[in-house]
Amino acid sequence: MRNYPEQKVIQAFQLYTTLARHGVAGEQAVQLYKGDDDIRGLLDMFSREVDCVIVLTSEQMFLVPRTKLSPFHVSNNWIKRHYLRSGATNGDLYLLYFTVLVLFGSFYDTYQSQEPTRDFLSMDEWVHLVQERIDQLKQHDPDELKQFEQEFSYNWSLIIEKWDAMDDIKETAKKQSGNTISRLSFIDTARRFLIDQGLIVDIGNHEVALTEKAKTIVQRFFMEMEYNRGIFEFIYG
Structure with missing residues (x-):
């Protein structure tokens, strides 16, 4: 040494x-x-x-x-307590992470660009883009989704189920365990989480922009196959 x-x-x-x-x-x-x-x-x-x-x-x-073993890693239980509704499950966490991936993908042309290709994203468009990716997931056979769940450690079927159980616009939704929530409200939860992590900023008019911290992290980690393990090719394939 x-x-x-x-x-x-x-x-x-x-x-x-x-x-x-x-x-x-x-x-x-x-x-x-x-x-x-x-x-x-x-x-x-x-x-x-x-x-x-x-x-x-x-x-x-x-x-x-860098890994979940780090003492500075934000645990799933901490996220549940601070951001998700009472009784939140791992399915809510999967969906939260999924909406974050979609947000970053929207700024980087579905991860095809090394630099941001837009300056901001509206909340309504964020909801729309998540819906597009959910519809893409539904194109896969259920057995195929199960296989991809093991490969990527994401429960894709549960993500679809959680999103579909939410109402499109209103605060009323199909009954699920505990309280219900709209898609826009869930996206707002993701927005608050990312703001608190210093990854996006609220620029007004229901729009958000990436911070320099987010841009650096996306370029350094999200674009590398070592870290994303092909997950973006699956989501946007």
Whole structure:
């Protein structure tokens, strides 16, 4: 292991502590990370120890969990408690993740582009795009969907069932366990979750835009086969 000057170790650990507490550091930290090999090496080492990676924009630095084993990973139970209705199941989580994938796909031309191809997305269009992907999933034979569920660790049948049980516009819906919810309300839940994670911003007029953090994460991870495992080809195939 490389020997680092004590001052650099302290400086890097102070920066890591800021990231661990807040998940983000400012432009000064970005410049320090880019310009100092020792600081960069130490921060990368600290982040690997907690299964995270350092993600940079031009003005901010983020500590992003790389695997579910990371102590900084947002757990499914935490998401259920903070964002989903009482009695939410894994099916609600699957659908939440699915709507997020569709949102990112809308900005990146169904993941065919390395750069965003639009500036914003309206809530109504988000609902419409999710419906398009749900209709695409329905084109698969049920047995085929089961096979893909094992391959991608997504319960596609349950995603379809949850979405179809919601009402298109109104707050009334087919009865399901517990309270019911409209599709637009569910999309609003996804919106709040992504805003809280610093991945989108509300620009008014029921429209959202991606943050620089989101753009960096999508380009670094979502576009790589190592991470997406072909899931986007399946969703948009």
